[in-house]
Amino acid sequence: MNITLLKQLNGKLKAFAIVLLLGATTLACQENKELKEETNTVEASATEATAVVDKRPAPEFFVVPAEMAQKRVWICENNTADIFHVKHDCPVLIECKGKGTFRNMTLARAIEDYDRYNCQTCAKDLDFIYDEDAVRMETGLGQQ
Template sequence: MFCAATSCQTGASDETTQTDAVSSEPEVTAAVATEKRPAPEFFAIPEEMLKKRVWICEDNQSDIFHVKHDCPILVQCKGKGTFRNLLLPRAIEDYGRYNCQECSEDLDFIFDQDAVRELGK
């Protein structure tokens, strides 16, 4: 998919008479793809949070999960993508999501490699 977008951009730059609407579409697609961060390499979810449910927006650009269904950032997804309610581990493992700084800032410790953690009892 990226190769196709790149080849379209190259063709658009070769033909200077092409309209902006046609040539800007591949650039928008490439920009959206680069905004999304790579999936978290490290995360540690406490046992008591394994059943916690979170919300995500599937819009090919969002890379965060939300603990509140009415989070202002999640509400912006309306009309741009679909909402999904998932278990926290699945949101991170399968969808590569990080915590929202608006509604779940207190979950930063999940991604902190240097945090001191209590071993399971």
């Protein structure tokens, strides 16, 4: 009688172990599926963001006044950014956090070496740098 009881208990333990193993496998598969869906969503968002913002070609014309040539500006160095910022706390520049690296350089270098345009949030007043029709008293640095 003892052996029969042990065989029944052993059979029930095996059945319980199989049910437990199937439950754990099912749970792991569901978590993996949720992780894949979340990863796909993040990748799609990143692709959309990249597709929306295309880097413009280098400025064809610009004139940096001599008194502004050494002015310091900030850039976000990544594959899509093409603007410089005059304020380090510009909301557009802050969006770069985690997506690129920050660099501080002279205005002339930002335009000449990094092909940057002025930010319309913090540097809108510098639009004249790229205006071919603007009247200038003296020639600054730039392409003509």
